Amino acid sequence: MNTTERLEKQELRHAKSGLGFGVVSGMTWGLSGVIMSIAFGMAPFTEGASLLVAPLVGAALHDGFAGFWVFLFNLFNGKWREYGRSLRTKPGLLVCLAAMFGGPIGMSGYMLGITLAGPSYALAITAIYPAIGAILSVVILKEKIGVRTWIGILLSIIGVAIVSWVPPDATSFPYFYAGIALAFLAAIGWGTEGVVSGFGMDMVDPEVAVGIREATSFVVYFVAVIPLLLGVVGYQMLFGAFTTASIGVIAIAALLGGGSYICWYLAINKTGASRAMALNITYALWSVFFSWLLLGTQITPTLIIGGLTIVAGAVLVGANPKELINLRKV
Structure with missing residues (x-):
């Protein structure tokens, strides 16, 4: 085997491991929401x-725990x-600014939605957050998006309508x-977070950026959101959770x-970001599976069809389907 072939095989293994991490990211986020x-x-x-x-x-x-x-x-x-x-x-x-959108706005809407x-x-x-991020990129960053992306955005909107019908x-x-x-609202927050964090992620180690993001979000909740919106009751519940079994579940x-x-x-x-996103947003479907498995949630046809439509739309927004099929082009 010559050097070129060895490099190609190494790159292919590298890409496949990345796809594996993408699948795990979607699965764990879907399970995390169900456990919450x-x-x-x-x-x-x-x-x-x-x-x-x-x-x-x-x-x-x-x-805070994250x-x-x-x-x-x-x-x-x-x-x-x-x-x-x-x-x-x-x-x-x-990254801290992005955390404001992803945490107090995105996570609050997410938890309230759950x-x-x-x-x-x-x-x-x-799961429509990639479509919202694409629209915000056009408005804020003046980026141009093609026909494929607009079709993906339309599919995401149709999927939302089907799910909530x-x-x-x-x-x-x-x-x-x-x-x-x-x-x-959570999708808007996460879409905005993606646009803002895009400026900082190139210069900050990704794992460190995640840590800063989560820590910043908790601090904002603790010093601003809870006292301003919830008052003493919020702190009582927060500290009270540490005396109950629920704190282990949240952890x-x-x-x-x-x-x-x-x-x-x-x-x-x-x-690559496109392929990673296309696999990450499969949490919309993983959540259906784990809700059925752990909570006994009824799986309706509209939920399945709408979830699949949203995922298909997000894939079109963030990834070239041809590239997803042919890993050797990574």
């Missing part, structure tokens, strides 16, 4: 607080010193459409969520 919905069914989140309290406190705890797990990952990899160095740079500060509409529906809606049992989710709207969900982010960035590094 289990935590919301436990004390202290079921103790009669307003609809806002449990999801916002849950989002704060999720990002930041902790990612820090441990970076600590063992010898990257912990990069936190301070990165925060003293403009790209690092841009609570009010159920994890399978909420995650399906948030037939709501689940009204007794279980009386505020279903409010949850759908908040999940859409597991956050471990999966933080791991999902790391796998996502590893996939980007190994196989």
Whole structure:
């Protein structure tokens, strides 16, 4: 075997491992959302607080634990010193700004969507974030997008309409459409996060950027969102969670969520952002499977068809289908 053939085989293995990380990132994010919905069914989140309290406190705890797990990952990899160095740079500060959109806006809408509409529906809606990111890139960055991308955006919108057309049992989710709207807000937050973070990610180590993102989100929740929107009740629930079994459930969900982010960035590094995104947004379908497996959620035809339509649209937005099929072009 000559040198060229060996290099081609090595590149192919590298790309395939990236695809594997992309699949894991989607699977773990879908499972993380379902596990968070289990935590919301436990004390202290079921103790009669307003609809806002449990999801916002849950989002704060999720990002706090995720930041902790990612820090441990970076600590063992010898990257912990990069936190301070990165925060003293403009790209690092841009990552913090992106965290504002992805955390207090994106995660809040995501958690509220899970609570009010159920994890399978909420995650399906948030999977349109690549389409929103593409639209924002046109508006903010003045980028030009082609016919394929516009078709993908249209498919994503159609998928959202299909998913939300037939709501689940009204007794279980009386505020279903409010949850759908908040999940859409999460997609806007994550789409904006992607546009903003794109300026900083090239200069900040991906794993460190994830750690900064999660830590920044938790700090904003703790010092601004909880006192301004929830007050004393929010802090009581947050600290009260540490005395209940729900904190272990949230820690597991956050471990999966933080791991999902790391796998996502590893996939980007190994196989490219387009392919990584195309595999990551399969969390919309993984959430359906895990909701059925762990929660007994009824899988409706509209949920499956809508989820598949959203995923197909997101693939068209972020990836060239020909490149996804032919790995040797990586």
